Amino acid sequence: MYDELQKRYVKEIKTNHEQSEAIKSLTIKINELEHHLGEQRQRIEQLECKKVSWKTSAVSGKRSGSLEREVTSHRELSKKEDSCCSQYLELLLKEIKKLKKENKKLSTERRALKNELAGLDKEFFEEVEDLKRAVQKSMELNNQYEKCFKQISVMYGLPFTAHL
Structure with a gap:
């Protein structure tokens, strides 16, 4: 019975430690993804500003056939970039949501394990140590x-x- 209790205690501590590590790594990953998302949003804003400034400079300049072709090709490129960026942002957002959900689940499980361990007071652990010495x-x-x-x-x- 003592061995079973000791094994269970060690298993609970190990599980708690693993879950804490998982929560830490998920939190770090979420922060990195949120930071990356912010950077990508800034990049999109910069590209949109460049697109607007480029359009206004093209409109105010001379209207030649080559200039119009450049503006058209730039528009096509910016549309492709916008669609790629938006797809990338959607993927990032999905990943962040998934990680937040997993983080919440692990946090809940960790709290439940902490509450279970809280029921084991200092006297219990002293008794376990006494049993160890007796064995x-x-x-x-x-x-x-x-x-x-x-x-x-x-x-x-x-x-x-x-x-015998």
């Missing part, structure tokens, strides 16, 4: 008894079987 002493005593039995069996010429 260790009894093992030492058993080893001493086994040595004595071996000596007695040799002394009287009886076969000694360790499994």
Whole structure:
């Protein structure tokens, strides 16, 4: 029973530690993704500003056929960039939502484990330590008894079987 309790305790501590690490890594990943999302939004704004300034400079300049072609090709490129950026942002947002959901789930589970461990007070752990010491002493005593039995069996010429 003591071994079962000890195994369960160690398992709970290990699980709690793993979940804490997972929560940390997910939080870091969420922060990185949010930062990256902000950078991409700034980049989109810069590209839109360049697009607007480029359009106004093209309109105010001379209207030649090559200039109009450049404006048209620039518009096509900016549309492609906008669609790529928006798709990328959507993927980032989905990933952030998924990570936040997982983070929330792990946080809930971690709180539940903390509450379960809170039920085990200091006296419980002291009792576990006392049981550890008692088991260790009894093992030492058993080893001493086994040595004595071996000596007695040799002394009287009886076969000694360790499994007894």
